[in-house]
Amino acid sequence: MDNILEVKDLHVSFDTYGGEVKAVRGVSFDLKKGETLAIVGESGSGKSVTTRAIARLIPSPPGRIKEGEILLDGKDLAKLKEKQMQQIRGKEISTIFQDPMTSLNPTMKIGAQIMEGLIKHQKMSRSKAKERTIELLDLVGLPNAKDRVDQYPHQFSGGQRQRVVIAIALACNPKVLIADEPTTALDVTIQAQILELMKDIQKKTDSSIIFITHDLGVVANVADRVAVMYAGKIVEIGTVDEIFYNPKHPYTWGLLGSMPTLDNDEESLVAIPGSPPDMLNPPKGDAFAPRNEYALEIDNEMEPPMFKVSDTHYAATWLLHENAPKMEPPAAVKRRMKGFAASSDKKGDKR
Template identity: 80%
Template sequence: MEKILEVKDLNVTFDTYSGSVKAVRGVTFDLKKGETLAIVGESGSGKSVTTKALMGLIPKPAGKIPKGEILFDGKDLTKLSDKQMSKIRGRDISMIFQDPMTSLNPTMKIGRQIMESLIKHQKMSKDKAKERAIELLELVGIPNPKDRIDQYPHQFSGGMRQRVVIAIALACNPKILLADEPTTALDVTIQAQILELMKDIQKKTDSSIVFITHDLGVVANVADRVAVMYAGKIVEIGTVDDIFYNPKHPYTWGLLGSMPTLDSAEEELIAIPGSPPDLTNPPTGDAFAPRNPYAMKIDTEMQPPMFKVSDTHYAATWLLHENAPEVDPPEAVKRRMRDFAEGSMEKGDRS
């Protein structure tokens, strides 16, 4: 499958009064045409910063990309000026933000907000842009789009506002959609509708999606591949089946073990002890070592490389070294793996 995006050794830092925060530390991944890559991790792991770097939205001068490449369409996006990025942003790469109420301008009618990028990037006339905006509202499931195009954001429910945000992101038929926790602010029923909508739109438009979330249950339903992030690094990456059937990193075990399922309501969930490290002074070894019950001496001394599990599956843990002791996942994680295998956790249609 053709690669549409390649991220190589991406580093992002932020200058603060406490020192330089190394928010993203050597992230490498690729995105294939028509696939959904989910990036998963707890708050502060670097997920959103990574996607903002892809969009050229790292705030300057505090934010910097001291090292790394983001290759798209034959260009390294890290080398482009703001003016050059503005031609790509919205047209080729679009972003769906987490909170639709803060993403939309409350003083502008939604039709005008959708039309803006059509007029700027597609050079459409106002009449043509309005016609296309109505088509987009229909595509994302807004009823009576001809009437609702002249309404303001406060006249829409949370789920409908998120549909409008998706319509804006889709306006110029982007090659890549970056979805930064697009369902976090929504209730479970609306969340399911939005996820179904995104899968349906992807089939129709053949776009590629980078889906940011902390919810592995969402991942099982929408993604083709999963990258697990911790303390600014990708610690495990593989297909959905790799991550759910055969997870290798203790942090991934912790995420899986902390996820409730319908069949395990009475089970005690696993809590990952401790908290993430201070990234103004990242640890020398594996950043997860202080929270890892299986940590060895080498974990405190050296960062583990990405060990190959299979052609599609890699994990950065010393437990995969040939001299490491054999360690099985906790029983709660094994139950999640069995739940997934038996279909209790919906995989969704990723064909």
């Protein structure tokens, strides 16, 4: 399957009074047509900065893409001028943000906000754009779409507003949809509905999705592949099954250990000690080493390369070196892994 998006050695920095914050440090990944790639990690790991760089939404100054390529169907977005990017945003790449209320203009009717992109990018007439808008609101499951198209954002619930934001993002049939924690601001019931909606829409439109989240439970339900980020780098990437049932990086072990499962049997969650590094002065060697109880001496001296586990699974940890001692995930993480398997079986997971 051909790649629709390729990110190669992406570096993003922010110039501050304290110095250069190296937010993204050499990120590389690809995205295939119809695929969902989840990017996970703690706050500050570089997830959102990476995807905002893809859509060229990094405020400049202070932010800048230092180096790297962002290839959308072979076209390098990193080299385009802002005027050229305005023709791509909404049309080829769309973004769904975390809080729908900050994404919508409170002074405009929701129909007008959806029609805006259709008129600009699809060159539709106003009557045709309104007709398509009603179709989109039906597609995202908004009841009485014909009557509600002329209402304002404050007249909708949080979940309904997020459906409107998704309709705006889908309006021009984008090739890549970036969902930046799209359900975090919603309650659990509405969150489940929105996730189901996104999966259903993807089947209908064959769009490719980059899904950013810190919630591994969400990942298990929506993603085909998972990239784990730490300190501005991807430290492990693989299919959902590889990341959940055969994780190799100690940071991934920590994330899995800190996640509750349905079969938790009252076991306490495992916390990752310490806190992420200061990206003004990223540490030498493996950035996770100070928090890693399995760290080797080399971790403090040299940054690990990406070791190949399988054709689809890679991890940047010296534990995968042929001369490294053999380490297993902690017992608590192994129990979590079994819990995930049990949960998947109960849900009738069809992956």
